[in-house]
Amino acid sequence: MKILAIEASGPVAACALLDGDILTAEYSVQYRKKHSQSLVPMMDEIRRMVELDLSQVDALAVTAGPGSFTGLRIGAATAKGAALAMGCPIIPVPTVDAIAYGLWGAEGLVCPIMDARRHQVYTGLYCFAGEDMETLEPQLVTDLPVILERAAELMRAQGLHTLTLAGDGVPVYREEVLAFYDRLRAEQGQDVTVRFAPPHLARQRAAATASLAAALYRREGEACMVSADDFRPVYLRLSQAEQEHAERRDYRI
Numbered sequence: 017m018k019i020l021a022i023e024a025s026g027p028v029a030a031c032a033l034l035d036g037d038i039l040t041a042e043y044s045v046q047y048r049k050k051h052s053q054s055l056v057p058m059m060d061e062i063r064r065m066v067e068l069d070l071s072q073v074d075a076l077a078v079t080a081g082p083g084s085f086t087g088l089r090i091g092a093a094t095a096k097g098a099a100l101a102m103g104c105p106i107i108p109v110p111t112v113d114a115i116a117y118g119l120w121g122a123e124g125l126v127c128p129i130m131d132a133r134r135h136q137v138y139t140g141l142y143c144f145a146g147e148d149m150e151t152l153e154p155q156l157v158t159d160l161p162v163i164l165e166r167a168a169e170l171m172r173a174q175g176l177h178t179l180t181l182a183g184d185g186v187p188v189y190r191e192e193v194l195a196f197y198d199r200l201r202a203e204q205g206q207d208v209t210v211r212f213a214p215p216h217l218a219r220q221r222a223a224a225t226a227s228l229a230a231a232l233y234r235r236e237g238e239a240c241m242v243s244a245d246d247f248r249p250v251y252l253r254l255s256q257a258e259q260e261h262a263e264r265r266d267y268r269i
Contacts, residue, residue, distance in 0.1 A: 021077040024079070027219065042222055076102065079220060108240075113155060114220060118213075119182060119213060135160060138185075180211045
């Protein structure tokens with residue numbers, strides 16, 4: 017099965033081609049250029065370099081959200097246009113799940129944190145058992161201390177001691193995360209080893225999106241696919257402009 021994957025949910029613009037069990041190509045850039053300037057040239061370069069016949073692509077995978085509102089819209093528009101042109105379905109992949117899947121095999125709990133502003137994060141909690149990734153807390157938007165406390169509860173319940181974090185929220189909240197578990201250790205005696213993913217695993221990767229899409233297809237078959245017309249991004253909350261509009265409306269009421 018050939019899966020072409022697109023990533024535009026955060027600072028990274030990327031695409032990748034997975035052919036069966038072989039990652040044939042991956043192109044990733046985190047720079048000042050807009051995703052609207054990067055994604056299509058990346059896809060075209062991959063097509064050219066590996067002599068890809070687009071009619072042979074079985075599905076197009078895309079991180080469906082949450083993430084940057086602008087990035088998700090660009091990714092969705094690009095995925096829908098490409099899928100229509102290639103005549104293939106789309107496999108929507110939850111963004112937070114894809115970040116966690118990029119840390120496949122990590123011990124203990126995995127906690128992606130994407131900066132959602134206003135001291136909130138897009139996050140979830142995951143662990144790996146054998147070949148599978150288990151979702152312990154599905155992706156959500158919440159205050160940082162809420163997910164850190166939930167992680168501590170799960171680790172106590174399951175006898176785990178390691179928490180690995182990744183995502184663009186790590187540079188923003190790194191010291192707060194460490195301080196939280198230092199207090200937990202001092203006040204409750206719970207020993208938690210906090211690890212942060214290295215740069216090559218710390219952000220979204222189109223290769224992880226493609227691999228997780230393949231895993232979803234193996235587990236769910238065509239039930240994990242949608243048509244280009246039916247695909248919609250997952251935002252989890254209102255955009256900043258929509259929140260401000262709602263606040264103004266409530267104030268007038």
